[in-house]
Amino acid sequence: MKRATLKTISDESGFSITTVSRALAGYDDVNEQTRQRIIEIAQRLGYQPNLTARHLRSKHTNTIGMVIPLTAHYSDLFFMELLSGVGQQAAQHGYDLLLSAQVPGEEELSAYRRMVDGSRVDGMVLARVRRHDARIDYLKGTAQPYVVFGHSGDDDYPYIDVDGEKGIRQMVHHFADYGHRRIALIAPPDELAFAAPRVAGYWAALEELGLPRDPALVVTGDLSMDSGAAAAERLLSLPDPPTAIMACNDQMALGAMAAITTRGLRVGRDVAVSGFDDIPAAASASPPLTTIRQPIYQIGQRLAQTLIRLIHGETVDNLHVLLEPELVIRASSGEPRSG
Amino acid sequence: MKRATLKTISDESGFSITTVSRALAGYDDVNEQTRQRIIEIAQRLGYQPNLTARHLRSKHTNTIGMVIPLTAHYSDLFFMELLSGVGQQAAQHGYDLLLSAQVPGEEELSAYRRMVDGSRVDGMVLARVRRHDARIDYLKGTAQPYVVFGHSGDDDYPYIDVDGEKGIRQMVHHFADYGHRRIALIAPPDELAFAAPRVAGYWAALEELGLPRDPALVVTGDLSMDSGAAAAERLLSLPDPPTAIMACNDQMALGAMAAITTRGLRVGRDVAVSGFDDIPAAASASPPLTTIRQPIYQIGQRLAQTLIRLIHGETVDNLHVLLEPELVIRASSGEPRSG
DNA sequence: ACAATAATCCAAAACGTTTTGGATGTCAAT
DNA sequence: ATTGACATCCAAAACGTTTTGGATTATTGT
Numbered sequence: 001m002k003r004a005t006l007k008t009i010s011d012e013s014g015f016s017i018t019t020v021s022r023a024l025a026g027y028d029d030v031n032e033q034t035r036q037r038i039i040e041i042a043q044r045l046g047y048q049p050n051l052t053a054r055h056l057r058s059k060h061t062n063t064i065g066m067v068i069p070l071t072a073h074y075s076d077l078f079f080m081e082l083l084s085g086v087g088q089q090a091a092q093h094g095y096d097l098l099l100s101a102q103v104p105g106e107e108e109l110s111a112y113r114r115m116v117d118g119s120r121v122d123g124m125v126l127a128r129v130r131r132h133d134a135r136i137d138y139l140k141g142t143a144q145p146y147v148v149f150g151h152s153g154d155d156d157y158p159y160i161d162v163d164g165e166k167g168i169r170q171m172v173h174h175f176a177d178y179g180h181r182r183i184a185l186i187a188p189p190d191e192l193a194f195a196a197p198r199v200a201g202y203w204a205a206l207e208e209l210g211l212p213r214d215p216a217l218v219v220t221g222d223l224s225m226d227s228g229a230a231a232a233e234r235l236l237s238l239p240d241p242p243t244a245i246m247a248c249n250d251q252m253a254l255g256a257m258a259a260i261t262t263r264g265l266r267v268g269r270d271v272a273v274s275g276f277d278d279i280p281a282a283a284s285a286s287p288p289l290t291t292i293r294q295p296i297y298q299i300g301q302r303l304a305q306t307l308i309r310l311i312h313g314e315t316v317d318n319l320h321v322l323l324e325p326e327l328v329i330r331a332s333s334g335e336p337r338s339g
Numbered sequence: 340m341k342r343a344t345l346k347t348i349s350d351e352s353g354f355s356i357t358t359v360s361r362a363l364a365g366y367d368d369v370n371e372q373t374r375q376r377i378i379e380i381a382q383r384l385g386y387q388p389n390l391t392a393r394h395l396r397s398k399h400t401n402t403i404g405m406v407i408p409l410t411a412h413y414s415d416l417f418f419m420e421l422l423s424g425v426g427q428q429a430a431q432h433g434y435d436l437l438l439s440a441q442v443p444g445e446e447e448l449s450a451y452r453r454m455v456d457g458s459r460v461d462g463m464v465l466a467r468v469r470r471h472d473a474r475i476d477y478l479k480g481t482a483q484p485y486v487v488f489g490h491s492g493d494d495d496y497p498y499i500d501v502d503g504e505k506g507i508r509q510m511v512h513h514f515a516d517y518g519h520r521r522i523a524l525i526a527p528p529d530e531l532a533f534a535a536p537r538v539a540g541y542w543a544a545l546e547e548l549g550l551p552r553d554p555a556l557v558v559t560g561d562l563s564m565d566s567g568a569a570a571a572e573r574l575l576s577l578p579d580p581p582t583a584i585m586a587c588n589d590q591m592a593l594g595a596m597a598a599i600t601t602r603g604l605r606v607g608r609d610v611a612v613s614g615f616d617d618i619p620a621a622a623s624a625s626p627p628l629t630t631i632r633q634p635i636y637q638i639g640q641r642l643a644q645t646l647i648r649l650i651h652g653e654t655v656d657n658l659h660v661l662l663e664p665e666l667v668i669r670a671s672s673g674e675p676r677s678g
Numbered sequence: 679a680c681a682a683t684a685a686t687c688c689a690a691a692a693c694g695t696t697t698t699g700g701a702t703g704t705c706a707a708t
Numbered sequence: 709a710t711t712g713a714c715a716t717c718c719a720a721a722a723c724g725t726t727t728t729g730g731a732t733t734a735t736t737g738t
Contacts, residue, residue: 017724025726
C-alpha cells in the first residue's frame, strides 16, 4: 500500500487531479458537494500532500534555516536557548526549522548555500556575528530574507542586539560604586563582533571615572569556562592584581569563579566577579553570579517574528533593534567596600 | 540575475541537461574534457542544485526529523542536549535536522505526518516515550526508519535507553549503605514510559533490603523544578518524614533542594537528595547533586548513527540497547550516618 | 430563441532534478 | 565491408504538486 497522492484520489473519485487539488486547497470554483466527496476520500486514504513537490512548485517551504556552530565538546547553551525561542515562534506561525551543525569555516558557508541557493528555506536566522562576516556578505548578495542576532559596525541588515557597550559601562560603574579601583576585563575573541563595543565600553567607563588605563587588566578568552579560569589565574598572578573581574560572558565568569575559589580566595569578598548573558546557571551558581542580562529566548522569538514578516513581505517597523542592557546584581559582586 | 540551474549550464555549454547532470554527478559516461568544461561553467555561475527538486526526484532528503515538545515556559535542557548529539553526528554524515516544536497532542502527531508522509525526512528520532505512544504506533505503520530514546514494555522498535530500574535500585542501596531507612521517591508522571521501571526499581530495592513499604513516601511530580519543590514540601510535612529523597530527574531534585533549604534544613546533612540525568547544573549546584548519569549527548550521537545505518539499509548489530546506569556520588547525598 | 453570465470542471505546463533506454560515431578485429 | 565493443551523448519520462487558460454546461435576462 503506497502513499496516496492526488492521482490516487483522482482515480478513486473520478475527478481530475486539478479538481482534487483545488477542492482540497479550498478554491471556490469547485462544487461543494464534490469537495465533500473528495475530502472524504482524502481522509479515508490518509492523504498527506508531498511537501517536497509542493515546495518545488510553489517556491516556498515554510521553513526557517539556522546553522549552529559545532563547538567540539560542549553543547552551547546560548544557542540552544536561542533555538528554543526561534522554534517556538516559528511553530506558532506554521514554520519548521532546518538545522545544520557545522564548524565555522568553509563547510559552514556551504551549508548556507545549500539552504539558501538549494531553496530549502524561506529565510535564515544568523547569530554570533563575526567582525567581517562572510555569511552576511553572502546573504546580502541574495534575495533571501534573513535576520541577525548581534551586529557589527556596518549594520545595513536587520538585526536585534543588546547594547553591550552600555552594559559593560554600567557594570564598571557598579564596581566603582562598590569601591573598586582595579577592575579587570576578560574579553571575547577579537573576531567576534560584540568584542569591540564591550571593550570600548570598558575603556570609556574608566575614562569617565578617571581611573588609570592598564592594558594588563584586559585578557582575552574564548568564551569557554576553561579560558575564563585561565584568564583569572593570569590576572590574579599580576604584581598588582585586580579586586574585580568582569567577564564578557557567564561561562567565562563561572570559570573565573572556580579559579578564584581554587586559589583559596572567596568570590564576592576577596574578588568580585561579573558575567554577561544571565544563563540559567548564573542564578544557581554559588555565590549567584552578578551579570548583564540578555533575554535570549525572547530575542529568538522576536527574530523569528521579524523574519516571518520579512518573508511575507510585510513591513517591519524597526529593522535595527538595540535593547537596553539590564544589570542583574547578585552576590558575586560582593558588597560596597569601605576605603 | 536568477539562480543558475542545469538548464542555464546546458545553454551556456551547449551540452544537454542530461550530460550536465551526469557530468556534475561524476558518472563515467561523460568525456573528461567536457566534464571539466561543465564544472568550470558551473563554478563560474555559482551553480547550486535545487535540493527540493532533487529530493522530489530521488526520494531521499538527507534530513533527519525531530519533533520537540514545547514546554510553555522553559527550554528543556534534556532535549537541547540530545539535539546537540544528534545534530553533531547527523552533520558528520551529511544530514541536516528538521525540527518542529509542538505541544504534545493532536498537532504533534500531525507534525510527524507532515514530516514522514510529506516525505521531508529520511528518518525520525523520537524521545520521551509515553506509555501508549501514538507516535510510535504511527511510525510502525510506516516504512520510515526511526529510532527512539527510551522504551516502554513492548519494545519491538529500535531504541537506546538507560536501565532506570537498575539505576534507582543502586541509588536506594547507596542511601541504605549510608544508614537511611526512610527513603522517599519523587516519581515522574505516570504516562511517561520511564516512570514504571524506576518506581519498580524503588520497590524492588526496598524489598531486597527488607525495608518497609510505605506508599506515602512516593509522590509524583511533572519533571519541573517547581513540582520537585512541592513534592519535597509534602514529604517533609509527613508525620514521619524521610531522611533521603530521590528524585527521578535532576530538575525536580534541584527543586527539592531549594525547598529543603527554604525550610531551614541542610541538604546532605539533614536530608539527603539525589537526582537522575546529571545535567550540567547538577555538578555546579550547591551542594553538588548526587545523581544517576545519562550520557544524553552521546546517546544522541549513537541514535543518529543507528538511524543513518537504518536509512542506508545497513545492518545494525543491536537494535535494543540498554546502557548501564552510572551513579555519580556528590555532596547532596551526605555522609554515612552512625546509627 | 439567443446572448451573456455563472458554475463547474480539466488538460497541459511548469518547477528542476535524476534516470532510463537508446542513438550516434569511432575504432579495432574479423 | 561487417561486426562488436566502446565512448560519448541526449530526448523523454518521471517525481507530485500548483496554476494557467480555457472548455463545457446550466442559468439568466432580453
